Amino acid sequence: MIEKALKGSTGYWVWMLFLLSIMGVGGLCYVQQFNYGLGITGMSRDVTWGVYISQFTFLVGVAAGGLMLVLPYYIHNYKAFGRIVILGEFMAIAAIAMCLMFIIADLGQPMRAMNVLLHPTPHSMLFWDMIVLNGYLVLNVLCGWVVLQSEYKGIKYPKWIKPFIYLSIPWAISIHTVTAFLYCGLPGRHFWLTAILAPRFLASAFAAGPALLMVIAMILKKTTKFDVGREAQDKLVTIIGYAAMLNFFFLGCEFFVAYYSQIPGHMHTLDYLFWGLGHGDEVFNNLVPFMRASVVMGLAGIALIFVSRAKQSDGLLVVSCLLIFIAFWIDKGLGLVLGGFVPNMMDQVTEYYPSVQELGITAAIWATGFFILSILYKVAISVKLEKEA
């Protein structure tokens, strides 16, 4: 089945070479980082996690987003998702692969990563995160591949795979919950110390994951004969729209608690992210334009996605999904992690700017993710189209 990835149009090969070139450049950046140390990044004593960990956090959400397809299809027998569900499972594989690469890129001693297994530590949330992420990767590889292979052979998938599919549903919830627990269990970091963090993560995940999937599905519709179908498209609009609204509701709850209680620690990071944090004679606000853009884009995306369905416009659908995806990428892939470090534990402010090498490595990991995704989608779509022809 994998041989399907080795036959493709010129466009396919150009795309793969493009990704490989980014991976190559980023690989060179990583060699530099490996030899010099993490000091080559923009991270500092005060902002100890940067784009690597924030990308990781966001991508866990993209992976968990696959749940929004698996659940209706396998539990509620929603047949319209028959063509798209495999795309969801395969996207989860690529996203988790990126997560793991971002974690490795962020380690000061990557050669010692296996210490997490050699010295299992159940009171550390990172230990559990490792278990749930790797477990989810295995589940999706297994379920996605077995179901697709059965389709390839023209038979119904074997019964033994069903329990694994069912298991993958709560497991998807667990990956983002445990990832939220990394942050919300730390005393002293007020911005993260909120019980609503895991629900907020899940809400943004269930919007951002399917939104990216929708954009890819629309690209596939244009470039190949693969069409996920109008009904699936319309249903996904509902899912993305409501999940995105829920995310903004949770964000509103955070604002209320901070600004109504007037507890300084709760307000500081929101000040920094959305208004600029005055500190002594200086105002620190390097993330303000991003965060404001995130809110505007997110709300505009929600409005437009429903318009796109009413007008049955694929173009508008792509635009609105991109708006929602980018909005939540800023919210979680920038603001959430970086904001948590401002102000620091001693009420001082250090701002963070990623270095060129750091951005190169980040781009390379994204490119690797899309590389994996392209191979998997190539296989899946070839099989689907072949069987339907």
Added chain:
Amino acid sequence: MDSKRRDFLKIAGLTAIAGIAAPSAFNSLLKGEAVASEHGAAAAGAHGAAAPTGKRWGMVIDVKKFTENPGLAEKCVSTCHTIHNVPDFGNKKDEIKWIWVDSFKHVFPDDSSQYKKPEALDSLPILTLCNHCDNPPCVRACPTQATFKSKDGVVGMDYHRCIGCRFCMAACPYGARSFNWRDPRGKDANGQPFIKAENPKFPTRMRGVVEKCNFCTERLAIGQIPACVEVAAQSKALVFGDLNDPNSEISQVLKTTFTIQRKPSAGTHPSLFYII
């Protein structure tokens, strides 16, 4: 009837087992190692009562005495950093520090009594180091037990096990931890080593691991007091000793003097006490 009764007994038995096992399992999930759990349980129940037996180290920092002896705090810092081979990279981004001087408003950021604070307060030199918490969030967060709590109260680091994930740095409410962003054994552009004069009796660290104050465990092990305390011995600005011994100097000071701790609301129960 019989099968129902057997089912009932099965369920009852399972519930009983779960009831017995669950709290202890939950406890071990929260506290991790047995040592920490002992301290933690005592702390939760009795508001910071320490373990009843053995040595339990603590420190009192008398800020007034440091004001009376200008330069003393800086001397404590430089002595510590010299004997522990703490590198100096000459910039804030890569900075590594085990003990340092900061202002009142930074060391006690929650204390915002706007109108009644004496103006001099913000300029006081306040010595800041790892609090060696009874209930340390860094130990809870570490995925490899590279940072751990000893029975004598010291929160230690195993530099050879640390994977450099910096979860402990996110977890520490006191900013006490530093990361080796680059090779501390290296040299700057002018060929000057980052460790000015290496102390062969203490290990240097490698790139990519976290480090912090170790309460001078290497000195405690051979019956000496921590280096900073030794520097401040004459002025008695730092009082170090066994919190479990009611007759120790530190126990007497704590009994007779009002002291404060950093961020008590975080529930970490620090081993450091400040006289302001």
